């Protein structure tokens with residue numbers, strides 16, 4: 001099966017149904033484990049990007065938060081939100097089928113605090129220089145929650161079973 005073409009077909013069908021032009025297909029061991037178009041227009045959920053929805057489906061289905069061994073096909077270079085979710089689920093590979101430069105003449109999704117072409121630069125700034133207003137309100141009791149987590153996690157700071165670069169999986 002041509003997984004890239006399948007990704008394009010899902011996105012194209014979504015557009016004809018009033019949705020946005022994005023789709024994600026997650027493949028493991030040669031089989032599709034999850035697929036989704038972008039459903040922001042249909043659900044009014046600004047986080048309903050195709051990557052997020054497909055990752056949720058795949059992880060729920062496979063009973064794991066780690067998509068090691070998976071290849072994730074996305075129609076376009078992912079936004080920072082989805083890039084973050086792709087890092088979190090640790091797939092073997094992400095395949096994108098178009099760049100932002102290529103689709104920008106036809107589609108933009110600028111918001112109050114970012115433009116797509118400056119979004120990554122915005123994320124790279126220190127928190128107090130970003131356009132999104134943020135306020136640090138320090139509370140010692142907030143750190144206590146993490147101490148409680150560590151105590152209940154056998155004194156270990158790390159989440160068990162996560163594939164990391166600092167120790168064997």
Ligand SMILES: [Zn+2]
Pocket residue numbers: 049050051078079080081082083
């Ligand atoms: Zn996204």
